[in-house]
Amino acid sequence: MPLPDQPDDWTEPGAHAVSDRVHRIPLPLPLDSLAAVNVYVIEDPEGLVLIDSGWARPETEKALAKALSGLGYGLGDISQILVTHAHWDHYTQALALRDSLGSRVRIGRGERHSIEGLDLTRSPHPRQSAQLRACGAGELADRVDAWPVTPEEWAMPFGPPDAWLDDGEQVQLADRRLSVVATPGHTRGHVVFGDPAAGLLFAGDHVLPHITPSLGFECVPERSPLRSFQQSLRLVRELPDAFLLPAHGRVTASVHTRVDELLAxxxxxxxxxxxxxxxxxxxxxxxxxxxxxxxxxxxxxxxxxxxxxxxxxxxxxxxxxxxxxxxxxxxxxxxxxxxxxxx
Missing domain, CATH: 1.10.10 (Arc Repressor Mutant, subunit A)
Structure with missing residues:
Protein backbone atom coordinates (compact mmCIF):
# COMPACT_ATOMS: atom_id res chain seq x y z
CA MET A 1 0.00 0.00 0.00
CA PRO A 2 1.52 3.38 -0.96
CA LEU A 3 1.83 6.23 1.50
CA PRO A 4 -1.42 8.22 1.33
CA ASP A 5 -1.44 11.75 -0.05
CA GLN A 6 -1.10 14.23 2.80
CA PRO A 7 -1.33 18.01 3.10
CA ASP A 8 1.95 19.86 3.55
CA ASP A 9 0.69 21.03 6.96
CA TRP A 10 -0.37 17.99 8.99
CA THR A 11 -2.61 20.20 11.16
CA GLU A 12 -4.80 21.21 8.21
CA PRO A 13 -8.44 20.68 9.29
CA GLY A 14 -10.62 18.01 7.75
CA ALA A 15 -10.71 14.26 7.31
CA HIS A 16 -7.65 12.92 5.48
CA ALA A 17 -7.76 9.38 4.09
CA VAL A 18 -5.15 7.03 5.52
CA SER A 19 -6.36 3.65 4.32
CA ASP A 20 -9.58 1.98 3.25
CA ARG A 21 -12.26 3.45 5.55
CA VAL A 22 -9.66 4.97 7.89
CA HIS A 23 -9.26 8.75 8.15
CA ARG A 24 -7.04 11.12 10.14
CA ILE A 25 -8.69 14.20 11.67
CA PRO A 26 -6.34 16.75 13.31
CA LEU A 27 -8.11 18.60 16.11
CA PRO A 28 -6.86 21.91 17.56
CA LEU A 29 -5.21 22.10 20.99
CA PRO A 30 -5.05 25.03 23.44
CA LEU A 31 -1.29 24.61 23.80
CA ASP A 32 1.72 26.60 22.67
CA SER A 33 3.88 23.50 22.23
CA LEU A 34 1.45 21.37 20.18
CA ALA A 35 -0.97 22.73 17.62
CA ALA A 36 -3.13 19.65 17.11
CA VAL A 37 -3.78 16.02 17.98
CA ASN A 38 -4.66 13.39 15.40
CA VAL A 39 -7.89 11.50 15.93
CA TYR A 40 -8.41 8.51 13.67
CA VAL A 41 -11.86 7.51 12.41
CA ILE A 42 -12.61 3.96 11.36
CA GLU A 43 -15.76 3.50 9.32
CA ASP A 44 -17.45 0.35 10.59
CA PRO A 45 -20.91 -1.00 9.70
CA GLU A 46 -21.83 -0.96 13.38
CA GLY A 47 -20.83 2.69 13.86
CA LEU A 48 -17.79 4.93 13.69
CA VAL A 49 -14.84 4.02 15.89
CA LEU A 50 -12.48 6.77 17.07
CA ILE A 51 -8.90 6.20 18.11
CA ASP A 52 -8.30 9.01 20.64
CA SER A 53 -10.64 11.96 20.87
CA GLY A 54 -9.04 15.37 21.47
CA TRP A 55 -9.22 17.92 24.26
CA ALA A 56 -12.74 18.52 25.58
CA ARG A 57 -13.59 22.00 24.29
CA PRO A 58 -16.40 23.41 22.13
CA GLU A 59 -13.82 24.12 19.41
CA THR A 60 -12.76 20.46 19.41
CA GLU A 61 -16.30 19.15 19.06
CA LYS A 62 -17.04 21.66 16.30
CA ALA A 63 -13.92 20.68 14.31
CA LEU A 64 -14.67 16.98 14.73
CA ALA A 65 -18.29 17.41 13.65
CA LYS A 66 -17.26 19.40 10.57
CA ALA A 67 -14.69 16.81 9.53
CA LEU A 68 -17.16 13.96 9.98
CA SER A 69 -19.78 15.80 7.94
CA GLY A 70 -17.33 15.82 5.05
CA LEU A 71 -17.43 12.02 5.20
CA GLY A 72 -21.22 11.98 5.38
CA TYR A 73 -21.47 11.33 9.12
CA GLY A 74 -22.40 13.14 12.30
CA LEU A 75 -21.25 12.94 15.90
CA GLY A 76 -24.18 10.63 16.64
CA ASP A 77 -22.63 7.99 14.39
CA ILE A 78 -19.72 7.47 16.81
CA SER A 79 -20.31 4.15 18.53
CA GLN A 80 -17.11 3.73 20.51
CA ILE A 81 -13.84 5.48 21.31
CA LEU A 82 -10.59 3.64 21.96
CA VAL A 83 -8.06 5.79 23.80
CA THR A 84 -4.30 5.31 23.85
CA HIS A 85 -3.74 7.08 27.18
CA ALA A 86 -5.32 9.45 29.68
CA HIS A 87 -3.66 12.75 28.79
CA TRP A 88 -6.30 15.42 28.27
CA ASP A 89 -5.67 15.85 24.54
CA HIS A 90 -6.52 12.19 24.02
CA TYR A 91 -9.10 11.28 26.65
CA THR A 92 -11.31 14.14 27.78
CA GLN A 93 -13.30 14.70 24.60
CA ALA A 94 -14.13 10.99 24.65
CA LEU A 95 -15.78 11.44 28.05
CA ALA A 96 -17.63 14.53 26.84
CA LEU A 97 -18.98 12.59 23.84
CA ARG A 98 -19.98 9.74 26.11
CA ASP A 99 -21.93 12.14 28.29
CA SER A 100 -23.75 13.72 25.35
CA LEU A 101 -24.07 10.80 22.92
CA GLY A 102 -23.59 7.61 24.90
CA SER A 103 -20.50 6.53 22.95
CA ARG A 104 -18.60 3.72 24.68
CA VAL A 105 -15.11 4.62 25.94
CA ARG A 106 -12.25 2.19 26.57
CA ILE A 107 -8.67 2.82 27.69
CA GLY A 108 -5.71 0.76 28.93
CA ARG A 109 -6.03 -0.69 32.41
CA GLY A 110 -2.67 0.76 33.46
CA GLU A 111 -4.15 4.27 33.26
CA ARG A 112 -6.37 3.48 36.23
CA HIS A 113 -3.67 4.69 38.66
CA SER A 114 -3.59 8.21 37.26
CA ILE A 115 -7.29 8.44 36.40
CA GLU A 116 -8.23 7.64 39.98
CA GLY A 117 -5.34 9.67 41.39
CA LEU A 118 -6.18 13.05 39.84
CA ASP A 119 -7.01 15.64 42.49
CA LEU A 120 -7.33 19.21 41.20
CA THR A 121 -7.76 20.53 44.75
CA ARG A 122 -3.99 20.08 45.16
CA SER A 123 -1.14 21.47 43.06
CA PRO A 124 -1.77 20.64 39.37
CA HIS A 125 1.37 18.48 39.34
CA PRO A 126 2.15 17.39 42.92
CA ARG A 127 4.11 14.29 41.92
CA GLN A 128 6.19 16.20 39.37
CA SER A 129 6.86 18.94 41.91
CA ALA A 130 8.21 16.40 44.40
CA GLN A 131 10.35 14.82 41.69
CA LEU A 132 11.76 18.21 40.71
CA ARG A 133 12.81 18.85 44.29
CA ALA A 134 14.58 15.49 44.36
CA CYS A 135 16.31 16.55 41.13
CA GLY A 136 17.71 19.68 42.76
CA ALA A 137 15.24 21.95 40.97
CA GLY A 138 13.50 23.43 44.00
CA GLU A 139 12.96 26.89 42.50
CA LEU A 140 11.33 25.37 39.44
CA ALA A 141 9.17 23.19 41.71
CA ASP A 142 8.00 26.31 43.54
CA ARG A 143 6.87 27.84 40.26
CA VAL A 144 5.11 24.61 39.27
CA ASP A 145 3.29 24.59 42.61
CA ALA A 146 2.14 28.14 41.90
CA TRP A 147 0.53 27.27 38.58
CA PRO A 148 -3.19 27.96 38.97
CA VAL A 149 -5.94 25.48 38.21
CA THR A 150 -8.09 27.26 35.63
CA PRO A 151 -11.90 27.16 35.54
CA GLU A 152 -11.59 25.12 32.34
CA GLU A 153 -9.51 22.53 34.18
CA TRP A 154 -12.00 22.37 37.04
CA ALA A 155 -14.78 21.67 34.53
CA MET A 156 -12.81 19.13 32.50
CA PRO A 157 -14.61 15.75 32.22
CA PHE A 158 -12.46 13.10 33.82
CA GLY A 159 -13.00 9.72 35.41
CA PRO A 160 -13.07 6.02 34.60
CA PRO A 161 -13.95 4.60 31.17
CA ASP A 162 -16.77 2.21 30.40
CA ALA A 163 -14.27 -0.65 30.24
CA TRP A 164 -10.54 -1.23 30.58
CA LEU A 165 -8.37 -2.63 27.80
CA ASP A 166 -5.79 -5.32 28.52
CA ASP A 167 -2.55 -6.17 26.77
CA GLY A 168 -3.15 -8.73 24.03
CA GLU A 169 -6.87 -8.09 23.85
CA GLN A 170 -8.50 -8.17 20.43
CA VAL A 171 -11.08 -5.51 19.64
CA GLN A 172 -13.38 -7.16 17.12
CA LEU A 173 -15.22 -4.78 14.83
CA ALA A 174 -17.68 -5.85 12.16
CA ASP A 175 -14.99 -6.44 9.54
CA ARG A 176 -11.73 -5.46 11.24
CA ARG A 177 -9.78 -6.68 14.25
CA LEU A 178 -7.55 -4.39 16.31
CA SER A 179 -4.82 -5.75 18.58
CA VAL A 180 -4.22 -3.99 21.90
CA VAL A 181 -0.52 -3.75 22.78
CA ALA A 182 0.55 -2.30 26.14
CA THR A 183 3.37 0.21 25.60
CA PRO A 184 4.16 1.84 28.96
CA GLY A 185 6.67 4.67 29.10
CA HIS A 186 5.00 7.87 28.01
CA THR A 187 2.40 6.88 30.60
CA ARG A 188 2.27 3.63 32.52
CA GLY A 189 -0.98 2.55 30.86
CA HIS A 190 -0.32 3.68 27.29
CA VAL A 191 -1.52 1.26 24.60
CA VAL A 192 -1.24 1.17 20.84
CA PHE A 193 -3.68 -0.46 18.43
CA GLY A 194 -2.44 -2.63 15.62
CA ASP A 195 -4.40 -3.47 12.47
CA PRO A 196 -2.15 -6.17 10.97
CA ALA A 197 -4.48 -6.94 8.07
CA ALA A 198 -4.33 -3.33 6.89
CA GLY A 199 -0.70 -2.79 7.90
CA LEU A 200 -1.48 0.06 10.31
CA LEU A 201 -0.33 0.98 13.81
CA PHE A 202 -2.35 3.57 15.72
CA ALA A 203 0.59 4.65 17.86
CA GLY A 204 -0.75 7.42 20.09
CA ASP A 205 2.20 9.21 21.70
CA HIS A 206 4.36 6.08 21.91
CA VAL A 207 6.00 6.58 18.52
CA LEU A 208 5.97 10.13 17.15
CA PRO A 209 7.57 11.01 13.80
CA HIS A 210 9.33 14.26 14.70
CA ILE A 211 9.60 14.55 18.48
CA THR A 212 10.37 12.28 21.42
CA PRO A 213 7.48 11.84 23.86
CA SER A 214 7.73 12.92 27.47
CA LEU A 215 8.24 10.11 29.98
CA GLY A 216 6.05 9.39 32.98
CA PHE A 217 4.22 12.71 32.96
CA GLU A 218 1.12 11.63 34.89
CA CYS A 219 -0.44 11.71 38.35
CA VAL A 220 1.01 8.38 39.46
CA PRO A 221 4.11 7.63 37.37
CA GLU A 222 6.07 4.42 37.58
CA ARG A 223 9.59 4.29 39.00
CA SER A 224 11.48 3.86 35.71
CA PRO A 225 9.48 5.17 32.72
CA LEU A 226 12.50 5.25 30.39
CA ARG A 227 13.22 1.58 30.97
CA SER A 228 9.58 0.77 30.19
CA PHE A 229 9.64 3.03 27.14
CA GLN A 230 12.73 1.32 25.72
CA GLN A 231 11.21 -2.10 26.34
CA SER A 232 7.96 -1.02 24.70
CA LEU A 233 9.84 0.32 21.67
CA ARG A 234 11.66 -2.99 21.28
CA LEU A 235 8.35 -4.83 21.59
CA VAL A 236 6.81 -2.77 18.79
CA ARG A 237 9.99 -3.27 16.73
CA GLU A 238 9.41 -7.02 16.88
CA LEU A 239 5.95 -6.66 15.31
CA PRO A 240 5.62 -6.66 11.51
CA ASP A 241 6.37 -3.22 10.12
CA ALA A 242 3.38 -1.00 9.46
CA PHE A 243 2.35 2.51 8.56
CA LEU A 244 2.88 4.80 11.54
CA LEU A 245 -0.32 6.62 12.50
CA PRO A 246 0.88 8.99 15.25
CA ALA A 247 -1.08 11.27 17.55
CA HIS A 248 1.02 14.27 16.51
CA GLY A 249 2.57 14.68 13.08
CA ARG A 250 2.32 13.14 9.66
CA VAL A 251 1.59 9.53 8.78
CA THR A 252 4.83 7.82 7.79
CA ALA A 253 5.58 4.62 5.93
CA SER A 254 7.51 2.66 8.58
CA VAL A 255 7.07 2.20 12.32
CA HIS A 256 10.39 0.33 12.43
CA THR A 257 12.38 3.22 10.99
CA ARG A 258 11.17 5.65 13.62
CA VAL A 259 11.52 3.14 16.47
CA ASP A 260 15.15 2.60 15.50
CA GLU A 261 15.69 6.36 15.60
CA LEU A 262 14.07 6.70 19.02
CA LEU A 263 16.08 3.82 20.48
CA ALA A 264 19.29 5.32 19.10
Whole structure:
Protein backbone atom coordinates (compact mmCIF):
# COMPACT_ATOMS: atom_id res chain seq x y z
CA MET A 1 0.00 0.00 0.00
CA PRO A 2 1.52 3.38 -0.96
CA LEU A 3 1.83 6.23 1.50
CA PRO A 4 -1.42 8.22 1.33
CA ASP A 5 -1.44 11.75 -0.05
CA GLN A 6 -1.10 14.23 2.80
CA PRO A 7 -1.33 18.01 3.10
CA ASP A 8 1.95 19.86 3.55
CA ASP A 9 0.69 21.03 6.96
CA TRP A 10 -0.37 17.99 8.99
CA THR A 11 -2.61 20.20 11.16
CA GLU A 12 -4.80 21.21 8.21
CA PRO A 13 -8.44 20.68 9.29
CA GLY A 14 -10.62 18.01 7.75
CA ALA A 15 -10.71 14.26 7.31
CA HIS A 16 -7.65 12.92 5.48
CA ALA A 17 -7.76 9.38 4.09
CA VAL A 18 -5.15 7.03 5.52
CA SER A 19 -6.36 3.65 4.32
CA ASP A 20 -9.58 1.98 3.25
CA ARG A 21 -12.26 3.45 5.55
CA VAL A 22 -9.66 4.97 7.89
CA HIS A 23 -9.26 8.75 8.15
CA ARG A 24 -7.04 11.12 10.14
CA ILE A 25 -8.69 14.20 11.67
CA PRO A 26 -6.34 16.75 13.31
CA LEU A 27 -8.11 18.60 16.11
CA PRO A 28 -6.86 21.91 17.56
CA LEU A 29 -5.21 22.10 20.99
CA PRO A 30 -5.05 25.03 23.44
CA LEU A 31 -1.29 24.61 23.80
CA ASP A 32 1.72 26.60 22.67
CA SER A 33 3.88 23.50 22.23
CA LEU A 34 1.45 21.37 20.18
CA ALA A 35 -0.97 22.73 17.62
CA ALA A 36 -3.13 19.65 17.11
CA VAL A 37 -3.78 16.02 17.98
CA ASN A 38 -4.66 13.39 15.40
CA VAL A 39 -7.89 11.50 15.93
CA TYR A 40 -8.41 8.51 13.67
CA VAL A 41 -11.86 7.51 12.41
CA ILE A 42 -12.61 3.96 11.36
CA GLU A 43 -15.76 3.50 9.32
CA ASP A 44 -17.45 0.35 10.59
CA PRO A 45 -20.91 -1.00 9.70
CA GLU A 46 -21.83 -0.96 13.38
CA GLY A 47 -20.83 2.69 13.86
CA LEU A 48 -17.79 4.93 13.69
CA VAL A 49 -14.84 4.02 15.89
CA LEU A 50 -12.48 6.77 17.07
CA ILE A 51 -8.90 6.20 18.11
CA ASP A 52 -8.30 9.01 20.64
CA SER A 53 -10.64 11.96 20.87
CA GLY A 54 -9.04 15.37 21.47
CA TRP A 55 -9.22 17.92 24.26
CA ALA A 56 -12.74 18.52 25.58
CA ARG A 57 -13.59 22.00 24.29
CA PRO A 58 -16.40 23.41 22.13
CA GLU A 59 -13.82 24.12 19.41
CA THR A 60 -12.76 20.46 19.41
CA GLU A 61 -16.30 19.15 19.06
CA LYS A 62 -17.04 21.66 16.30
CA ALA A 63 -13.92 20.68 14.31
CA LEU A 64 -14.67 16.98 14.73
CA ALA A 65 -18.29 17.41 13.65
CA LYS A 66 -17.26 19.40 10.57
CA ALA A 67 -14.69 16.81 9.53
CA LEU A 68 -17.16 13.96 9.98
CA SER A 69 -19.78 15.80 7.94
CA GLY A 70 -17.33 15.82 5.05
CA LEU A 71 -17.43 12.02 5.20
CA GLY A 72 -21.22 11.98 5.38
CA TYR A 73 -21.47 11.33 9.12
CA GLY A 74 -22.40 13.14 12.30
CA LEU A 75 -21.25 12.94 15.90
CA GLY A 76 -24.18 10.63 16.64
CA ASP A 77 -22.63 7.99 14.39
CA ILE A 78 -19.72 7.47 16.81
CA SER A 79 -20.31 4.15 18.53
CA GLN A 80 -17.11 3.73 20.51
CA ILE A 81 -13.84 5.48 21.31
CA LEU A 82 -10.59 3.64 21.96
CA VAL A 83 -8.06 5.79 23.80
CA THR A 84 -4.30 5.31 23.85
CA HIS A 85 -3.74 7.08 27.18
CA ALA A 86 -5.32 9.45 29.68
CA HIS A 87 -3.66 12.75 28.79
CA TRP A 88 -6.30 15.42 28.27
CA ASP A 89 -5.67 15.85 24.54
CA HIS A 90 -6.52 12.19 24.02
CA TYR A 91 -9.10 11.28 26.65
CA THR A 92 -11.31 14.14 27.78
CA GLN A 93 -13.30 14.70 24.60
CA ALA A 94 -14.13 10.99 24.65
CA LEU A 95 -15.78 11.44 28.05
CA ALA A 96 -17.63 14.53 26.84
CA LEU A 97 -18.98 12.59 23.84
CA ARG A 98 -19.98 9.74 26.11
CA ASP A 99 -21.93 12.14 28.29
CA SER A 100 -23.75 13.72 25.35
CA LEU A 101 -24.07 10.80 22.92
CA GLY A 102 -23.59 7.61 24.90
CA SER A 103 -20.50 6.53 22.95
CA ARG A 104 -18.60 3.72 24.68
CA VAL A 105 -15.11 4.62 25.94
CA ARG A 106 -12.25 2.19 26.57
CA ILE A 107 -8.67 2.82 27.69
CA GLY A 108 -5.71 0.76 28.93
CA ARG A 109 -6.03 -0.69 32.41
CA GLY A 110 -2.67 0.76 33.46
CA GLU A 111 -4.15 4.27 33.26
CA ARG A 112 -6.37 3.48 36.23
CA HIS A 113 -3.67 4.69 38.66
CA SER A 114 -3.59 8.21 37.26
CA ILE A 115 -7.29 8.44 36.40
CA GLU A 116 -8.23 7.64 39.98
CA GLY A 117 -5.34 9.67 41.39
CA LEU A 118 -6.18 13.05 39.84
CA ASP A 119 -7.01 15.64 42.49
CA LEU A 120 -7.33 19.21 41.20
CA THR A 121 -7.76 20.53 44.75
CA ARG A 122 -3.99 20.08 45.16
CA SER A 123 -1.14 21.47 43.06
CA PRO A 124 -1.77 20.64 39.37
CA HIS A 125 1.37 18.48 39.34
CA PRO A 126 2.15 17.39 42.92
CA ARG A 127 4.11 14.29 41.92
CA GLN A 128 6.19 16.20 39.37
CA SER A 129 6.86 18.94 41.91
CA ALA A 130 8.21 16.40 44.40
CA GLN A 131 10.35 14.82 41.69
CA LEU A 132 11.76 18.21 40.71
CA ARG A 133 12.81 18.85 44.29
CA ALA A 134 14.58 15.49 44.36
CA CYS A 135 16.31 16.55 41.13
CA GLY A 136 17.71 19.68 42.76
CA ALA A 137 15.24 21.95 40.97
CA GLY A 138 13.50 23.43 44.00
CA GLU A 139 12.96 26.89 42.50
CA LEU A 140 11.33 25.37 39.44
CA ALA A 141 9.17 23.19 41.71
CA ASP A 142 8.00 26.31 43.54
CA ARG A 143 6.87 27.84 40.26
CA VAL A 144 5.11 24.61 39.27
CA ASP A 145 3.29 24.59 42.61
CA ALA A 146 2.14 28.14 41.90
CA TRP A 147 0.53 27.27 38.58
CA PRO A 148 -3.19 27.96 38.97
CA VAL A 149 -5.94 25.48 38.21
CA THR A 150 -8.09 27.26 35.63
CA PRO A 151 -11.90 27.16 35.54
CA GLU A 152 -11.59 25.12 32.34
CA GLU A 153 -9.51 22.53 34.18
CA TRP A 154 -12.00 22.37 37.04
CA ALA A 155 -14.78 21.67 34.53
CA MET A 156 -12.81 19.13 32.50
CA PRO A 157 -14.61 15.75 32.22
CA PHE A 158 -12.46 13.10 33.82
CA GLY A 159 -13.00 9.72 35.41
CA PRO A 160 -13.07 6.02 34.60
CA PRO A 161 -13.95 4.60 31.17
CA ASP A 162 -16.77 2.21 30.40
CA ALA A 163 -14.27 -0.65 30.24
CA TRP A 164 -10.54 -1.23 30.58
CA LEU A 165 -8.37 -2.63 27.80
CA ASP A 166 -5.79 -5.32 28.52
CA ASP A 167 -2.55 -6.17 26.77
CA GLY A 168 -3.15 -8.73 24.03
CA GLU A 169 -6.87 -8.09 23.85
CA GLN A 170 -8.50 -8.17 20.43
CA VAL A 171 -11.08 -5.51 19.64
CA GLN A 172 -13.38 -7.16 17.12
CA LEU A 173 -15.22 -4.78 14.83
CA ALA A 174 -17.68 -5.85 12.16
CA ASP A 175 -14.99 -6.44 9.54
CA ARG A 176 -11.73 -5.46 11.24
CA ARG A 177 -9.78 -6.68 14.25
CA LEU A 178 -7.55 -4.39 16.31
CA SER A 179 -4.82 -5.75 18.58
CA VAL A 180 -4.22 -3.99 21.90
CA VAL A 181 -0.52 -3.75 22.78
CA ALA A 182 0.55 -2.30 26.14
CA THR A 183 3.37 0.21 25.60
CA PRO A 184 4.16 1.84 28.96
CA GLY A 185 6.67 4.67 29.10
CA HIS A 186 5.00 7.87 28.01
CA THR A 187 2.40 6.88 30.60
CA ARG A 188 2.27 3.63 32.52
CA GLY A 189 -0.98 2.55 30.86
CA HIS A 190 -0.32 3.68 27.29
CA VAL A 191 -1.52 1.26 24.60
CA VAL A 192 -1.24 1.17 20.84
CA PHE A 193 -3.68 -0.46 18.43
CA GLY A 194 -2.44 -2.63 15.62
CA ASP A 195 -4.40 -3.47 12.47
CA PRO A 196 -2.15 -6.17 10.97
CA ALA A 197 -4.48 -6.94 8.07
CA ALA A 198 -4.33 -3.33 6.89
CA GLY A 199 -0.70 -2.79 7.90
CA LEU A 200 -1.48 0.06 10.31
CA LEU A 201 -0.33 0.98 13.81
CA PHE A 202 -2.35 3.57 15.72
CA ALA A 203 0.59 4.65 17.86
CA GLY A 204 -0.75 7.42 20.09
CA ASP A 205 2.20 9.21 21.70
CA HIS A 206 4.36 6.08 21.91
CA VAL A 207 6.00 6.58 18.52
CA LEU A 208 5.97 10.13 17.15
CA PRO A 209 7.57 11.01 13.80
CA HIS A 210 9.33 14.26 14.70
CA ILE A 211 9.60 14.55 18.48
CA THR A 212 10.37 12.28 21.42
CA PRO A 213 7.48 11.84 23.86
CA SER A 214 7.73 12.92 27.47
CA LEU A 215 8.24 10.11 29.98
CA GLY A 216 6.05 9.39 32.98
CA PHE A 217 4.22 12.71 32.96
CA GLU A 218 1.12 11.63 34.89
CA CYS A 219 -0.44 11.71 38.35
CA VAL A 220 1.01 8.38 39.46
CA PRO A 221 4.11 7.63 37.37
CA GLU A 222 6.07 4.42 37.58
CA ARG A 223 9.59 4.29 39.00
CA SER A 224 11.48 3.86 35.71
CA PRO A 225 9.48 5.17 32.72
CA LEU A 226 12.50 5.25 30.39
CA ARG A 227 13.22 1.58 30.97
CA SER A 228 9.58 0.77 30.19
CA PHE A 229 9.64 3.03 27.14
CA GLN A 230 12.73 1.32 25.72
CA GLN A 231 11.21 -2.10 26.34
CA SER A 232 7.96 -1.02 24.70
CA LEU A 233 9.84 0.32 21.67
CA ARG A 234 11.66 -2.99 21.28
CA LEU A 235 8.35 -4.83 21.59
CA VAL A 236 6.81 -2.77 18.79
CA ARG A 237 9.99 -3.27 16.73
CA GLU A 238 9.41 -7.02 16.88
CA LEU A 239 5.95 -6.66 15.31
CA PRO A 240 5.62 -6.66 11.51
CA ASP A 241 6.37 -3.22 10.12
CA ALA A 242 3.38 -1.00 9.46
CA PHE A 243 2.35 2.51 8.56
CA LEU A 244 2.88 4.80 11.54
CA LEU A 245 -0.32 6.62 12.50
CA PRO A 246 0.88 8.99 15.25
CA ALA A 247 -1.08 11.27 17.55
CA HIS A 248 1.02 14.27 16.51
CA GLY A 249 2.57 14.68 13.08
CA ARG A 250 2.32 13.14 9.66
CA VAL A 251 1.59 9.53 8.78
CA THR A 252 4.83 7.82 7.79
CA ALA A 253 5.58 4.62 5.93
CA SER A 254 7.51 2.66 8.58
CA VAL A 255 7.07 2.20 12.32
CA HIS A 256 10.39 0.33 12.43
CA THR A 257 12.38 3.22 10.99
CA ARG A 258 11.17 5.65 13.62
CA VAL A 259 11.52 3.14 16.47
CA ASP A 260 15.15 2.60 15.50
CA GLU A 261 15.69 6.36 15.60
CA LEU A 262 14.07 6.70 19.02
CA LEU A 263 16.08 3.82 20.48
CA ALA A 264 19.29 5.32 19.10
CA UNK A 265 18.39 8.76 20.47
CA UNK A 266 17.94 7.47 24.01
CA UNK A 267 21.13 5.40 23.87
CA UNK A 268 22.99 8.54 22.82
CA UNK A 269 21.26 10.48 25.57
CA UNK A 270 22.24 7.90 28.18
CA UNK A 271 25.86 8.18 27.07
CA UNK A 272 25.67 11.98 27.24
CA UNK A 273 24.13 11.90 30.72
CA UNK A 274 26.81 9.51 31.97
CA UNK A 275 29.50 11.72 30.47
CA UNK A 276 28.17 14.74 32.37
CA UNK A 277 28.02 12.79 35.64
CA UNK A 278 31.62 11.73 35.14
CA UNK A 279 32.46 15.40 34.54
CA UNK A 280 30.97 16.32 37.91
CA UNK A 281 27.28 17.08 37.35
CA UNK A 282 25.74 15.50 40.43
CA UNK A 283 21.98 16.15 40.08
CA UNK A 284 19.41 15.78 37.33
CA UNK A 285 19.14 19.57 37.18
CA UNK A 286 22.91 19.97 36.82
CA UNK A 287 23.02 17.41 34.02
CA UNK A 288 20.07 18.99 32.23
CA UNK A 289 21.76 22.38 32.35
CA UNK A 290 24.76 20.97 30.47
CA UNK A 291 22.84 19.34 27.62
CA UNK A 292 21.16 20.88 24.55
CA UNK A 293 17.38 20.68 24.16
CA UNK A 294 15.02 20.48 21.18
CA UNK A 295 16.11 20.36 17.56
CA UNK A 296 17.25 23.96 17.97
CA UNK A 297 19.81 22.87 20.60
CA UNK A 298 18.58 25.36 23.19
CA UNK A 299 19.88 25.68 26.73
CA UNK A 300 17.69 24.54 29.60
CA UNK A 301 17.36 28.06 31.03
CA UNK A 302 16.06 29.31 27.67
CA UNK A 303 13.05 26.96 27.76
CA UNK A 304 9.65 27.90 29.21
CA UNK A 305 8.98 26.41 32.64
CA UNK A 306 6.76 23.58 31.43
CA UNK A 307 9.37 22.40 28.95
CA UNK A 308 12.10 22.89 31.56
CA UNK A 309 10.14 20.67 33.94
CA UNK A 310 9.81 17.91 31.33
CA UNK A 311 13.51 18.18 30.47
CA UNK A 312 14.68 17.78 34.07
CA UNK A 313 12.31 14.86 34.64
CA UNK A 314 13.56 13.21 31.46
CA UNK A 315 17.15 13.42 32.72
CA UNK A 316 16.00 11.95 36.02
CA UNK A 317 14.56 9.01 34.07
CA UNK A 318 17.88 8.53 32.28
CA UNK A 319 19.77 8.64 35.57
CA UNK A 320 17.39 6.06 37.00
CA UNK A 321 18.22 3.66 34.15
CA UNK A 322 21.96 4.28 34.58
CA UNK A 323 21.58 3.47 38.28
CA UNK A 324 19.65 0.29 37.49
CA UNK A 325 22.45 -1.02 35.26
CA UNK A 326 25.02 -0.11 37.89
CA UNK A 327 27.12 2.53 36.12
CA UNK A 328 26.12 5.29 38.55
CA UNK A 329 25.19 5.31 42.21
CA UNK A 330 23.31 7.89 44.19
CA UNK A 331 22.71 9.15 47.71
CA UNK A 332 20.00 11.44 49.00
CA UNK A 333 21.29 14.60 50.66
CA UNK A 334 18.70 16.91 52.19
CA UNK A 335 16.04 15.44 49.90
CA UNK A 336 18.07 15.77 46.69
CA UNK A 337 19.46 12.80 44.79
CA UNK A 338 23.18 13.17 44.13
CA UNK A 339 24.77 10.90 41.53
CA UNK A 340 28.33 9.70 40.98
CA UNK A 341 29.84 7.44 38.33
CA UNK A 342 31.06 4.02 39.36
CA UNK A 343 34.47 2.80 38.33
Missing amino acids: HHEERLEAVLREVRAGAATALAVAQELPWTRRLRRLDDLPDQHRMLAVLEIDAHLEVLAEVGVVSWVRIEGVRHFAARG
